[in-house]
Amino acid sequence: MKAVICYYSGSGNTKLISEFIKNEIQELEFDLHDIKKDGIPDFENYCLAGFATFTDFLGAPQLMYSFFEEIAKQNNKYAFVLNTYGFISGVTLKTLSKLAQARGFTVISGYSLHTPENYPPMRKKGKDFDHAPLAKEIAKLTLFIELLRKQASTIKSGNSPETHPVKIGFLNSILPRMSRKQSKKDFGIQTVDESKCITCGICKSVCPYGAIELSPKPVFTHDNCFGCWACYNHCPTKAIHTPKFKGEFQYAKPAAELKAKFS
Numbered sequence: 001m002k003a004v005i006c007y008y009s010g011s012g013n014t015k016l017i018s019e020f021i022k023n024e025i026q027e028l029e030f031d032l033h034d035i036k037k038d039g040i041p042d043f044e045n046y047c048l049a050g051f052a053t054f055t056d057f058l059g060a061p062q063l064m065y066s067f068f069e070e071i072a073k074q075n076n077k078y079a080f081v082l083n084t085y086g087f088i089s090g091v092t093l094k095t096l097s098k099l100a101q102a103r104g105f106t107v108i109s110g111y112s113l114h115t116p117e118n119y120p121p122m123r124k125k126g127k128d129f130d131h132a133p134l135a136k137e138i139a140k141l142t143l144f145i146e147l148l149r150k151q152a153s154t155i156k157s158g159n160s161p162e163t164h165p166v167k168i169g170f171l172n173s174i175l176p177r178m179s180r181k182q183s184k185k186d187f188g189i190q191t192v193d194e195s196k197c198i199t200c201g202i203c204k205s206v207c208p209y210g211a212i213e214l215s216p217k218p219v220f221t222h223d224n225c226f227g228c229w230a231c232y233n234h235c236p237t238k239a240i241h242t243p244k245f246k247g248e249f250q251y252a253k254p255a256a257e258l259k260a261k262f263s
């Protein structure tokens with residue numbers, strides 16, 4: 001039996017960490033499953049599932065809610081949860097755990113990892129955290145991987161692994177997830193600088209919410225937009241603008257330091 005990590009990653013931090021975990025845990029063979037591109041995997045093929053994503057306004061991205069809604073009810077399949085975050089993780093991990101449990105998974109462990117910030121307004125404030133995770137944080141991740149190794153090995157041998165309840169700190173637990181209205185307001189209405197747009201279609205392909213059509217330049221359906229900044233962060237010519245940002249402080253892929261630590 002194999003394991004699978006289902007990830008949704010806006011800028012690649014979560015994907016990189018998911019790949020790292022896959023490579024570190026040899027007790028089970030892991031598949032990586034990109035939720036945005038590949039939809040729902042067939043969980044029948046797996047004895048352990050990981051669910052990984054990033055903190056999006058103190059909670060899990062909207063895409064994760066729709067992903068879990070579509071999963072058929074499981075019969076206590078083992079799962080672990082993981083999230084990356086730039087500043088404060090909020091209720092992301094707890095939410096992933098609850099969403100998985102609601103679909104019938106038994107959540108056996110979870111971890112939140114501090115990584116560089118991909119939210120342009122925070123990067124503008126100098127809070128890019130491009131050195132994250134620090135040695136102390138990597139040491140904690142190593143312990144988590146060690147635990148997962150033991151759990152994977154127990155599952156492989158047909159026994160029940162020890163369950164470690166998902167815990168978040170007090171501060172994280174009292175911060176409410178930001179509403180969609182607020183996140184959209186923060187983002188504002190995006191526009192295209194037509195003199196810069198090369199109609200490459202990357203914005204449409206990275207938008208998780210179907211808010212962009214090409215005609216041939218991008219046309220936005222603002223009702224579908226969740227203000228996730230994916231189109232902004234990935235535009236190769238900085239042609240997508242918001243009222244306050246004209247292409248600066250993009251974060252399209254893992255910072256070099258993060259890549260060096262986890263490749």
Ligand SMILES: Cc1cc2nc3c(=O)[nH]c(=O)nc-3n(C[C@H](O)[C@H](O)[C@H](O)COP(=O)(O)O)c2cc1C
Nearest residue numbers: 009010011012013014054055057058086087088118
């Ligand atoms: C729209 C948006 C909202 C975010 N909100 C938070 C947040 O509330 N707290 C936090 O710590 N990081 C927040 N971040 C930062 C990301 O969680 C962090 O950089 C993460 O590692 C990105 O992962 P990815 O590269 O897999 O997309 C936010 C990023 C974006 C784009």
